[in-house]
C-alpha cells in the first residue's frame with residue numbers, strides 16, 4: 001500500500017477511462033476501500049466495489065465518468081444525494097465548471113480532470129482545473145491523481161481543452177501512427193507480428209529515451225538523421241507542405257471544435 005487513501009465516494013460511470021484510473025490506483029497501492037463504482041451493468045471492476053445503485057450515506061468525493069451527454073440525467077439522480085462537503089470530480093470532456101455548478105449547486109467544489117488511458121499504468125497525463133477548490137483540496141487531489149502520472153493544474157479552464165485535444169485524445173493518434181509505421185514495415189516485407197512490434201517499440205523506446213535525457217525533439221531527430229542519409233530524406237516529406245505539422249494541426253483543431261460543441265450542449 002502507498003499509504004494513500006481515496007476519500008469515501010462514488011465513481012459514477014466507470015468504463016474505459018474510469019476503469020483505467022482505478023487500475024492505475026490499484027497498481028500504485030492506493031486504498032480504494034471507501035470508493036464504490038456505480039455501473040448500470042454491475043459488471044466486476046477489479047480493485048473496487050461495484051453497485052448498480054447509489055449507496056447510502058453522503059459521499060466525500062463523487063467522480064463523474066459517464067458520457068458528457070448523460071450529465072443532466074446523472075445529475076438528476078446524484079445531486080439530491082450530495083451535501084455541502086461533497087466534491088465533484090468530472091472527467092467529462094468539454095463539460096465546463098459553470099455547467100457542473102448549475103447541476104450540482106450544493107457541492108463544496110467542482111474539479112475538472114482530463115486524463116488519458118495510460119493512467120492505467122501510472123504513465124498517464126491528467127489535466128486538472130477548478131475555480132473553487134481550496135489549496136488543501138488541490139493538494140489532496142494532486143496526491144491521488146499524481147499516482148497516475150503527470151498531473152498539472154491548468155491556470156485557465158481553456159487549458160483543459162488543450163490538454164484534452166492533445167493528451168486526452170493523444171493515445172488514439174499515437175496508435176494510428178504506430179499502425180501506419182507497422183503497415184509500411186509489412187509492405188517492405190516483414191512479417192506482420194514483427195512489423196507491429198518494431199513500430200510499437202520504436203515509439204515506446206523514443207519516448208523512454210527522450211524522457212530520460214530531457215533532450216528536445218529537434219536535436220533528437222538531428223542525432224538520427226545523418227546529413228545526406230535516409231532519415232533526412234524521410235524527414236523532408238514529414239516536414240514538407242501538408243506534412244506532420246499541418247496534419248496534427250488539423251487533427252487537434254477538429255477535436256477542439258468537437259469539444260466546444262460538447263461544452264455548448266452542456267451549457268443549455
Ligand SMILES: NC(=O)C1=CN([C@@H]2O[C@H](COP(=O)(O)OP(=O)(O)OC[C@H]3O[C@@H](n4cnc5c(N)ncnc54)[C@H](O)[C@@H]3O)[C@@H](O)[C@H]2O)C=CC1
Pocket residue numbers: 012013014015016017018038039040041065066067068070073074091092093114115116117168169
Ligand atoms: N476514453 C478516453 O480516453 C477518455 C475519456 N474521457 C471522458 O471519460 C468519460 C467516459 O468515457 P469512456 O470511459 O471512454 O466511456 P465508456 O462508455 O467506456 O464508459 C462510460 C461508463 O458509464 C456507464 N454509464 C452509462 N450510463 C450511466 C449512468 N446513467 N450512470 C452511471 N454510469 C453510467 C457505462 O456503463 C460505462 O461503463 C467521457 O465523459 C469522456 O469524455 C476523458 C478523457 C479520455
Ligand SMILES: O=C(O)[C@@H]1CCC=N1
Pocket residue numbers: 093164165168169
Ligand atoms: O473522445 C473524447 O471525447 C474523449 C476526450 C479525450 C479522449 N476521449
